[in-house]
Amino acid sequence: MKPIKSLCLSLFVLITLSACKQNNTKETSPEFKVDFEKFTLDNGLQVILHVDRSDPVAAVALTAHVGSAREKEGRTGFAHLFEHLLFLESENLGKGGLDQMSARIGGSGANGSTSRDRTNYFQTVPKDALEKMIWAEADKLGWFINTVTEPVLAKEKEVVKNEKRQRVDNQPYGHNSAVINSNLYPEGHPYSWEVIGSLEDLQNATLEDVKEFFRRWYVPNNVTLTIAGDIDVEQTKAWVKKYFDEIPRGEDIPALEKQPVTLKSTKRLFYEDNFARAPRLTMAWPGVPQYHKDSYALSVLTNYLSNGKKAPLNKVLIDDEKLTDNVVFYQNNSELAGQLMLSVTAFDQADLNAVASAIKDGFKDFELNGISEDDLNRIKAGQETDFYQGLSSVLGKGFQLAQYEIFAGDPDFINQDVKNILAVTPKDVMRVYNTYIKNKNFVATSFVPKGQKNLVLDNSQLADIKEENIIEGAEDTFDPSVAATYEKTPSRFDRSIEPPYGSSPELNIPKVWKKELDSGISVYGIENSEVPLVQFEIQITGGLLLENKDKVGVSNLLADLMTKGTKNKTTEELQNAIESIGASIYTYATEDNITIAGTTLSKHFDKTMDLVTEILLEPRWDETEFELLKQSTISSIQRSKANPNSIASDEFSKLLYGDHNILAYNNRGTEASVHSIDIFDLKDYYNKNLSPQLTNVHVVGAISETEVVNALDNINTQWESKAIEIPELPMPLYPEQSTVYFYDVPGAKQSVIRFGYPSLKATHNDYYLANVMNYRLGGGSFASQLTQQLREGKGYTYGIRSGFSGSEYIGEFTISSGIRTNVTYEATDLIKQILEDYGKNYNEEDLDITKGYTIKSTARAFETLGAKLNMLSNISNYGYADDYAKAQENMVKALTVDDVKMLIEKYIKPNQMVYLIVGDAATQLNKLEALGFGKPVLLNGN
Known part of the structure; x- marks a missing residue:
């Protein structure tokens, strides 16, 4: 998955009648109606349309019913690898693919995610770009696979391996999920391996393996297209048919049978974690698949046991025994099976046997007292609010419609889903506890800091975890500039012609x-x-x-x-x-x-x-x-x-x-x-x-x-009024010259970088335009030079960004990333070179792309309640005018290349910068002197 904020995939519903209060008073159950239209093309593509005219935007989501569960052992990680590949290039979008187009059309940033059972690709765009998005999504499905060459595959392998290092290998408790799943599910079960796959499997993947995977799973009859927002339904239907209907249907794909698991015995495993500083106990029980009748009561059960002061587990673990400050209990339900996950990160030096004993006491409390109607209704009241929160985004609505279509067989299942939630009784909650947890076998993992094996659960066995060694020059080399040569896939019309924009939407500024x-x-x-x-x-x-x-x-x-x-x-x-x-x-x-x-x-x-x-x-x-x-x-x-x-x-x-x-x-x-x-x-x-x-x-x-x-x-x-003076702070200046600082984390699988200097406050006249200037440097994701050169060109990182951040009191310019350990110097030197060349090379194309994105993206600037709240914060805290978005739009329209070059000269200072690197000093420190900023300063150690 590309770096994004997590997206809420809870219930997204269009509620036509006000939902009833869920408390002690009995009121009529709410009536829900989902406004959507569904149709199927001859090739099997399922299409769902949802109209929402609250903002001039449209969300497009393409969801393939393929995740890690459809992979073969020894070839894991393919579904996630394809999530990356499909953004790079297709026959008619050309190099840069959807990422490059997104930058031009003002999209929210083309993105995707992979789970055990599905992969989705999504973005929200101004409504005038909807035809372009439909054209692009069709090109990815029908005119893509020829563009995947050996260099493309080699580069994207490096990106995915960097993602695994960042999310798993370089994180406290990062290997815990893999240990749980490989022991909860039997060998060969499609959930026994991780979605991201193994480094070894990724390295061994051949071009033919990849193409075979695509041809099997990325076919119209295994895909759902959801379009939600301010759309003309008949016109949208015509576009979908024009661009998608000549893509050939694939082989029939039979539904997979449910594969629930039963543990014959309890398993206890431990691991001394290089990055952990506190012991963590995780317990996992087999659960139920998604939308199983018992999943609703299990959701209430896990919530009641672990959330809030009254929660039985919290009472014992937090209040009485003071072993932890947080108990996490949830169910992870997937298409074929599910699991219940209880995790406690204990305080320093806490014995995990004491934690396990306290968990038993918490369960006993629940067995004796159960859950009251009041507490059940309290939880349901929170669910009511969650329903409405999902309505603030057209993309979220589209996600859930696709979710129900694929995993429940009908988008309209949302009506039954809500009824199932509201129908849970206290007896149901106790029943599922007795069925799935009480006296049942489980998998328990004890992850403890290095040298604290004495804290692990009794009778635990060492977990089998493969650690990657840091080896200089171990990665494959590739030339990403090599163009793919292939015979173009035929079409009834010329797909290389990008569709035109529709009529431009007006910027709708909320009244304040x-x-x-x-x-x-x-x-x-x-x-x-x-x-x-x-x-x-x-x-x-x-x-x-x-x-x-x-x-x-x-x-x-x-x-x-x-x-x-x-x-x-x-x-x-x-x-x-x-x-x-x-x-x-x-x-x-x-x-x-x-x-x-x-x-x-x-x-x-x-x-x-x-x-x-x-x-x-x-x-x-x-x-x-x-x-x-x-x-x-x-x-x-x-x-x-x-x-x-x-x-x-x-x-x-x-x-x-x-x-x-x-x-x-x-x-x-x-x-x-x-x-x-x-x-x-x-x-x-x-x-x-x-x-x-x-x-x-x-x-x-x-x-x-x-x-x-x-x-x-x-x-x-x-509230008593009193005059309070905010003290004047000594404001730091740019460093006189750049210095490299290093913080040693022995064995780090990545080098975490923070480069930058003090800069503009949010109230400075140049603050907004400085961020506009930074778009092509490191603020525009895949439209930025840092991403294009370090991720796409070299495979050094999973993600990198730069930006100005500030408030009324402070301001900073920062470049941040996680870099493959064995190219720490090379990546840092390349960043320095990009910064030095940015002003010299900035041209009209850079400005056009920046203007295109910045101006067009204003159509979705105030779509959600959160975005409107941020607008009020800008107005109140920084003195912005109510229509500041219009003023900013005019400022961008008036920008020239010379204006941007002047901003670069004033605010990009590669030779007056703090270069901070957190990584493995033994292998990386000494090489950094070659940057020309003197001997690196080691901040810890000798």
Whole structure:
């Protein structure tokens, strides 16, 4: 999968009647209706269309019913490899394929994902580019495989192997999934190997293997095309038929039988993990396939046992025994089988036998007491809100329609699915516990830090894990510039002609309302009635900025403690009150603020704000919860010390800001600082630094200005105003010259890099245009030079990006990536060269591509509630005008090549940069002196 934020694949439904409240009062079950049209081409392609005119965009998703479960042993990872290959080139899109086209048409970034049972390809585009997308998706399916050559395959193998190193080999507990699955499922079961495959299998894959796999599975009768958004149905149908219907049908593909598993005995395995700093126990039981009748009660069971203060497992493991700060329990259901996964990352030096014993005690508590109707309805209320949250994205709706089509046989199964969720009873929950967990065999893995074998579960056997050795020059070489030679696949018309744009959509800027309250609170809102949902955030300026360097971590602990009860509610009572109305409220601290945020049904906004008022104005100051939070924070800090990405982020801040700037510190604090903090420090911060005069409230959703202001009345009238001054920070300058810094993580399978320097604040006049300038350097994903040269050209990395980030107080320019260990110097030298040449080589084509993407992508700029909330944040925090998107569009239209070159000269400084590398010093450190920046500085070790 390409690097993206995870996408919510929960229920995406179009609800035509308001769903009923799931609490103690009995109300009529909600009626759901999904608005879609489905048809099938003669070649077997299933097509689903869904109309949503809320924004001028369309989402296109092509889903192939093939994942790792359709692979052969010894040739694993092929489905995931194809997820990568299909973006590269097809006969009529040419080099760069869909990635290159996405940059021109303002798409959200063509992307894909692979699971055990399906692979999908997706993107959201302005509606005027819909025909182009349909043309491109058809080209990938029918006019692709000839373009896969030996050099193309060799390069993409390197990219996928880099992804495995980044996601698995270089991560704490990264091998845990493979150990679980290879022991839970018998040898030969299609779920016994990992989706990403093995490095050995990927290396051994031949060109003929790859082509055979494609011809078997990537055929119209094994694919579903979903198009959702602001579409003309008849025109869309005509385009689909034009571009897809001459692709030949493949061999019939019979449905696979369900393959549930039964464990004959319990298996216990252990592994001493090079990157772990705390012991983790994972237990896995055989479960049920997707949409099995018992999956609904199992979902409630895992939620009830592990989520919230009342959860039986949390009571024992967190509150009573104080063995951990987090219990994770969920079901992983797939097409052929399923599994129940319980994972506990314990505190430092905790014996995993004690963890296992506490889990048994938690189960006994559930056996004695079961689940009440109130708790069951509380969980269902949360599910109601989840339904609506899925409606904020047309892409999400398209995903779920395809999901039901492929795995339930009909998109309309969504109606039955909802009924199944609402039909779960307390007896069902106890029944599935007795059926799948109580006294049943399981697989248990103990992953512990190096040298702490004494913490593993008794009678555990060493897990079989293959570690990759770091060998210089071990990777294949390839020339990605070699063009494929082949006989073009015939077509009834000339497919090399890209379809034209449709009529350009107008940028629809949401209307913003503003209100200054008497207390000094500034309120900003957007009313949007597409779904009966409201998202909100209350930002109080301060955070780390108002902390003492000797006690860093106070604001973070304060934010965490705010939801651990109120004056009149215990932690459990507060959580139950929030969940019973289907809301979520969470608090967090950043470098420059403390935020209370959440989501609620619009009909419960008043009740939600009443709870927020309690949280903000009536803290509980619970000593027991405070000590638990301290222990949890210290454990998190300890674990991060072995994570190369966390190390890189922390060390980079220190290097940029220096000892005399509070921003050099992670706002969690250090072990020493957190140990030194007591609850009186939190009270002191709360009383001195939280003020309505420093507060902005942002509200988006199905609620009016009057309703919002009325709901905030108690906060406005009861919160004491006080004048607070944010201190002036010493602002760091560009380094006088570049220096290479190295942090040693022995045996690291990748080198994590952070290159950059202090730069523009978000309030600077050049901030937006600097990011536009960076698009072709490293901000445009596959349209950027860093990605094209380091990933596509050399296979050095899975992903790399550069960008300007900032706030009202700070700004940075950063390049970040995970690089194959044995090319650390070569990759760094290439990045330096790209930076040096960027201004010299920038041309009209670069500018045209940048303008095309930046201007056209504004059509989807405010599609979701989250995007609208971000818009309000920009307006309130940085002083942007309400129509800043229009102003930015005009700025981009007026840009010239000379303008961009001037921005590059001002803000890209390859010879005044911090070059930080976190990796294996023994093999990589000394070579870096050849960069010409002097001897690298080793930050740890000798």
